[in-house]
Every structure is written in structure tokens, then in C-alpha cells.
Amino acid sequence: MRVLHDLDLSVLPGERLGIVGLNGHGKSTLFLAIAGLTGWQRGSIQLNGHEVGGSRSQGPGRYTHRIVRRGLALIPQGDEIFYGLTVEEHLDSGAFTKKAWRERRQRKEWVLGIFPPLVKLMSVPVGRLSGGERRMVCLGRGLMSDASLYLVDEPSLGLAPKIGKSVLDTLMAIELGTSAMVIAEQNVSLLEGRVDRIIGMHAGKLKGEASVSLAGAMRWEA
Amino acid sequence: MSEPTPPSWKNPIAARGHSDSPDDVPIQPWQDPLAPWRDNREYKVKLHHIGHFRYYWKFRGHGSRLWHRTRWWPTRRRALLLRGGYNPKTLHAEKTISDKRPLYWIMAFALMLVMPFLVPQSLTNTLLSAAAIFAIYAAINLCWMLVIGTAGIYSLATYSVVGAAAYGTAYLSIQFGMPWWSLPFFGTFIGLGFGILIAIPALRLDGFYYALLTLGLNELCRVYVLQSRTFGSATGGLYGADTYIPEHFSAEHQLMLGYYASVVVMIAALALYRLVDGRRLGRILRMAPEKREAFAEACGVNYRRARIQVFLISSTALGAIGGFYAAHFRGASSNLFGLELVSLGLAMLVIGGTRRAEGVVIGTLIVVLMRDGLVTWGPIRLILIGVIMLAAVLFLRGGLFGIKPQFRAWRDKKKSENRSTRAEKGGEMLPEEATECRDKDEVYLRRFDKMQRDFLKTLVCAEVIEEHRRQPLGQHSEALERLMLYFRRQPQRDKYAIQAIQPFKAYRIVALSGHRGVAPREVEEKTYPTQAAAYHGVFLRRVQDLLET
């Protein structure tokens, strides 16, 4: 079944991009295609100038770990957790590059600074946490590696509105540096005014671009 | 220097003096509607040779035999599944045999019947005894297929059911002097009892857990039989049971009788497979495949009971075969419980394919021929069996008889990948459609439509939309007129229309369904205050759709 049709998207370093659209219109499929977990036929995907979508004829997910090691962090829809590992081990597992593994203590402190409620839960198995806490663990795990592109798929899905809003607040407050973040959301109001660009996705095609912050447009012209 | 005057269109009925129709409408410069025809002297999209290769054998004639068909008296079952039709090119009436498998089976049985007379003299003994073993193992594997394929219970204990029945009946024959024709009869009871015993864990365990447990049970039986004096631990097996092969026959005739008797057993097993798998039990269990049993249960089907029934039927049959085994080989040996025989049995199933009876028989043939026909090769023949088994598991999805569906699935996947790379939107028909549609004019109609739409897209501009907004009905400039004629020509299905909710006050856009009696569907919530505004809304939507195709 063909879900995505003719996409042309580029994300600049330091940019926070929002993709909005209803359920079933292809946002998650786009992220999966970038990570190599779905097949696609024509075109090319480049990460930091490297062609990353080359070998996709073998089967979905075969080369995902290599794409991830090139600097991609995908935080998928729902919660993909290791139910028996503790929170600390989860965060450790996110630091898969050698550099990130060596610095994992500092990175863990940074992540705990972003998500303070996790400090008390460090040795609890993740299977016993609530929905919001699990979402924070997954986001923290994604942030542990030093990725150039963070793909966050529906961070507020299935959470109570207040918790969802706080999760997005923390996402917006993260210092990106040279990395870029793409957030896919159904709920436009959570993204408005806080991301640099919003693109709509409808029936597998990207439609329209609203440059939300003019100051942001001037920021990365250099 | 003054600018050249922008082109404008003059309303021809301006002289009549209607106050609301404009006299002078600014337009874009005129574009020649014949331009696409001139520019496209040839069709630029890459065309492929397409066609449908009809490779079934066709026989001429039908018609008069539609009622009087050859049937198996007294049923109404037809002898061969014939299918009639008309050749699309020559329009002759033709028929073809849809399912040639009965013919293949008949040929195979005929071959099996005359096999002893066709083999070269020097190899007769080895081949005949190997063929008898093939037939017995084929029968066992067919019952095993019933358990694994139809019932979906991964039991690896079939050979130990046979072994238990063989040992039990051999013991009865040796100790109590039972005659050979009673051995399969007692075997059924032993098989049923053993089957009930191993069916109890099957209720609690699923999938591979049960397979591992049966492996353990095999080992248990083997060690018990090896260490028990009543069951011939000294001789490695029980020997001396009564056999149906008379002693006074010559060696060759003994082997031939053994061979034909085993073939009869195999045919009986095939009949049992057909009876169980092809009829009610098999159909019920096909409703409840591996992970979707809940659906069957919701339909009221008791699939658990059906599975246990198939399991017990199969165990009973295996017991009977075990009794025959004891009568044929005059006893039983402990390697019936060994892991090696289970491995070979798995090889037979996997090489042939677990979907069909033909696969089981062919797989058994290949393995037994290699194991018992090529004995002089030594351990290498078993290595070869293992290599073939590994290749079959790694590359084939469903054994030898699954090659055709596997190839078809791969070819379809490649076709759809190619199709999505070369799809040119809206213009050229897909090759599959083009071969299958009856009226080839449709292909050319679509091409023409695409060219026309490409031209019309160039006509859409702000002036045209403004002109329509000011006056939806009435005389229009050429560009707008062409657009509107095209829109009005479209088929009724999904055509936009206006629904008057309150006359002169509120109107809404709907889309017609194109089917009699089916109400139109609502397109949007917006209501328009006047009819002219509604017309303009419909026009805008149609233009949008045109630009998107």
C-alpha cells in the first residue's frame, strides 16, 4: 500500500520542525522510512550529507542500527521499552556510540536535569512506571546519544493533557546546538509558537509551510 | 512609451444592455488548444510490451456437453475439473482442465504398480526393500502431517507412537502368539491409548514448548525400552513377531509382496488424510490458524475439540501402522524412538512441503531413496540429506511444492515495485489493466484525457477565477468556457452539486454518488448565502481537483 507520495523535505541544523496531520496520514510512516524500518521506492535520504537510504531491498529494519549510529534518534509512537530493565539501564542503552558511552555519566545527569521526576525512579523496572514516566524514559533514552537528528513521533499520545503539555514543554526547552528536531503531532496547539516551522501532512503529501517565527528565519541564514 | 493594452474579452451581448454582465473582461493571452496535439507527435511516455501469456492447454469445444458430464457414479462429482471459455482473439469456444492433479496421481500410482518390473535386475532387492520402507514412512508422515499441518499441534512424537504400537504388538505376538492380521487391530488400541496420554500436555502447552516436551518423551521411551528386559534390551529390539509374508516364497517374491502391502497401507493413509483434511474437520481447523483462533471461537467453532479429534484419529492410524510395521519387519527396534529418525522425518516433511499430501510423499521418496537406496555411500548420504534439508529450509518457503507460489509472490512483489517507480499519474493505463480490459479504446481515451487536462491546467489563472466569481452563469471568455465545458462533461460519479438547504438563503456543496438511490455525500460544512457564491465554490473545488491530478 502506498502511503507517502512525492515528499521533499529538508531540515537545517539547529531547527525545530513540527509536522502536523491527522492519524493515518503518513507521519509515522515518514519517520519509519527515514529510519529504514519501511520500504520505499524512489528518491534519496541524506543525513549530514551521507546517503542513508541506500540498501533497503533486503527487508525492513536490517540496517536500522547502522542508520541510527550515523546520528539519528527515533523516538517512536507509543512506548518501545525494555520491560525488565531499570530506568538507569534504559538510559545507558541509549548511549550506543563509543563517545556517548564514555560520557554516559554526564549525559545521564543532563537528561535527569531535563526530566527531574526520573531521579527518584532510577532503579525501578520500567515495566512498572506510569505512562507519562515511561514517555519521559523513552525521550531521555533518545536524548542520551549525541544525534544530529531527533525524530519524535507524537510525544503527547495517550497522555493526560497536562502531562502531555509538560512533556512538550521540556522538549521545547532542550538546547539543540547543531542538532535538529522534528516533532510529529496531532495537536497543533501544543506546537504553535514554539517551533521554527510547521508543515502539514495530508494523505501522504506535505502541504503548506508556516514559518512561525520570523526571528528564527533570520537565525540560520548564516 | 505606453504599455501594450492588456488583452480583454468583449461580451457579445453587451449591446443588449444587461446591467450585471460585464462588458469587458481582462483575460490572459490566448493559447492555442491544438498546441498539445502539435507538440506531441508521438507519445513520450515509455511504452512496454505487455500481454498475457496463456499457457494452459486448451481443447476445442464445449457447449453440448454442459449437462452431460462424466461423473463418478453414484455421486454428482465430476471426473475432471473442466473450465470453459472463449479465446479472446479467435473467439472459438475452448475448455481447459483446471486441476491436473488427479491425472498426476493416477500416473504415480500406475508407476508404483509396475515399478518392480522396471528396475534393473541387480538393484531389485535393495530398491524393493527401500520402496517398502518408503511406503510405510510415507504413511506415517501423512498422519504426522495431519497433526502438524491440519491440527497445528507441533508434535515430534509420532514415531514413538508407531514405536509403542510396534513394540506392543510384537510383544503380544511373541508372548501370546497373536496372528499377523490381528496386529494392526491391536495396534489401533495401543496407538489410541498412547495418543490420549500425549494429548493431555498438548492441552496445556502450545507451540514449541510442546515440541520440546515430545522430544523428551521420545528419549524417555527409548531409554526405557533399551533397559527393559521384556522389551529385548539384550538384542536391541524385539524380534520374532508373526508376519504376513509366507516363508515359502522366494526372496524376491517376499520383497514384492511386502512392497505391494506397504503401498496399500500408504494408499489407505492418503485416503485418511483426504477424509480428514478435505472434509469437515480440516475445514474447521483452517478457520482457526495459528494466531487467530479467537475468530473461529467467535463463530461458534470448537477448534480445541477439533484439534484433539484430529490428534486422536492420527494416533489411532499411527497405531495401526505400527502394528503393520511389526508384522512387516517381524518386530521392532529401539531406533524408532531415536532423535535421528525424528530428524529424518523432519527432513522428509520439509523437503516436500507441509501444505500438501504430494509434498509429503515426494519428500519421503527423496530421503528414503538416499538413505536406503544408496547405502554403499556411507555417512555421506546422510550428510547430503542434511544439506538438502538445510537448503530447503533456508531458501524455500513450503518445500518443493511451494516453489510455484513462492516464485509467483516474488514476481508480484517485483511487479508492484516496478509499477510504483514508473507510475505516471493519471495518463497511461497500467499494463495489467490494459491487457485485461475489453475495450481497448479506453487506453486511448485516457491518454487523450491526460493531454487535455495538461492543456487546461495552463489555462487556470487569477483572471479566470475572478471572471467566474463576478458572473458564474452566462457568456464567458474562451479560457473559462473551455474549463467549464470540461467540468460539465465529467461522469456523474463524485460530481459536485449544490444542495439548497434554504432557497435563496443557504446552499451547500455535495458530491453525487452516481448510483441510483444512493444519497449524495456532504463535502464540507460551509454554507453559501447565495446561489452565485455556491456556483463559485463548486468551480473552485473543481479547479483544485484539476490541478491536483
Added chain:
Amino acid sequence: MNWGIIAVDALQLACIYGTLAVGISITWSSLGLINLAYGFVFAASGYGAWMAAEHLSEHGIAVMSAGILTGALFGIVVWALAFLPIHDKPNFTMRGMIATVAIALIGNQTLMWYFGPRAKALPEIFGYAQIEYAGITLTANTAGTVVSSIVLLGLVLWWMKSSRRGLEIRAMMMNPHAASLVGIGVRRTGLYVMALTGALAGLAAVLLSQVYYVSPFAGTTPLIKGLAIALCGGLGSVAGALIAAVILAINEAITAATIGGQYVLITQFALIILIILIRPRGIAGILDRAREA
């Protein structure tokens, strides 16, 4: 009944069974593969140890390391043939199991063809010393078996808990999809798992071959026993496999001392079937207190 002898026997058996069962459990839970070629890896490492004893040295450490390394090598062979080609194809569990059966068939017959069917003996790697204590004779063999298996198994489990590769293996045991999202390659981790479990089989082979000889089909019975114990402990839980190994070893020792050696298998399987009928998921089903989401 001499409880001392029973205890010593049970301990030795528990160590060997535990090694085998843990290997099978880890393979199933992290790769989804039922490794029926484990018996072949077992037999092959026995031969590897024997060849090292013949050609290199008879020293205990050399023989044991040769066995372990051969086991790891053949574990990798099974990985390459049964896991790599089909791990993401449909129906992998059944096909992988049958592929390992094929590898076992090929391997056992190759061993028989190459080495001949006669059994070979391994040198005594722990020496011939004996200690007498409270009426029990503790041979160096038993002590060596117990000590080495506990030490090595403990090393393996500690490595799995604390190192990064161990974390990767445990993560893949729980959620292979999420594992690839955090950069854990399924095939690379599978290589580590198969090498590790092969090494465990090698260890068990060397230890067991002190009592039984090395022969091409020597691995069949340990395979089936290991499978049954792993099944009883819950196919996927290391703790369950260890507990099941202890229980069944005690059972075997008691049976051998009271009723007689030939009824051992019957009591074993009676106990296993009993446990499985009560808890189809094995002993680990009792341990698991809603760890899953």
C-alpha cells in the same frame, strides 16, 4: 540413604545441567531460536578438546580452553547457517528449529565419518586426588566440575549483567524492535549470544566427558535433558533454568540412590510433566511478578 553422597551427586549434576539449560534458555529468549544443534556443538567441542589433548598438551587448562573455544566456534557456525539467513523471514521459529536439526544431522554424520564411531577418552583434567570427609568420598573430578562450572557460569552471568554487550543482549531479549532503534544490531548481538552459548556447551562437554566418552552422538542425551530442564524452568529465564536444574538434579540423585539408575529418566519426566501441567510457562512463571507491561 547416604545423604552426603546424594548431595554431592546432585550438586555435580546440577552444575552440568544448569550450564546446558542456561545456554538453551538464553538462545531462545534473545534470538527466538530453539537450538537443536546444541548436541552437535557439545559433541564437536568434546572432539576439539580430545584433539587438543592428542596434539597439544594434556594439561587441564589447555584441554578445557580448547573445548570452550571449539564450542564457541561451532556456535558461530550455527549462527551463520541457521540465524543469519532467515532471522527476519516469516515463520522463523519453526524454520530456525528445523535448520538447526539439519545442521545437527550434517554435523553428527561428519563427525562420525571423520573420526569413526569408536568413543574416545579425554584425559583427567582435575587429577586423581580424593578427599574423605564424614563418610563421603569427594573426588577431584567432582570438586573440579562444581568449582569450574560455578565460576564460569557466574562469570558469564556477571558479564551479562554489567557489561555493555550484556546490556545489549538483555535488551534484545525483551524487545528486538526497540533494540534496533537504539543502535543494537540484531545480527551482531546474535553472534555474541551464539558464541557464548556455544562456549557454555563446550564447558559442559569437557566436564561431562570426564565420565562419559567422547563420541559423535554423545550430545543427543545432554541436549534433550537440557531442553527439558530449560522448558521446565521457563524457556527464557536464566533463574528459572538454574532452579529447575537444581530440583531435577536432586531428583535424579535420590532416584539413583533409592530405586535404581534405570528409573531416573522416568522420574525426571514425571516431575517435569507435573511442573508443566501446573505451570505451563515453567518455574519462571511463578517468579515473574508482573514485570511485563
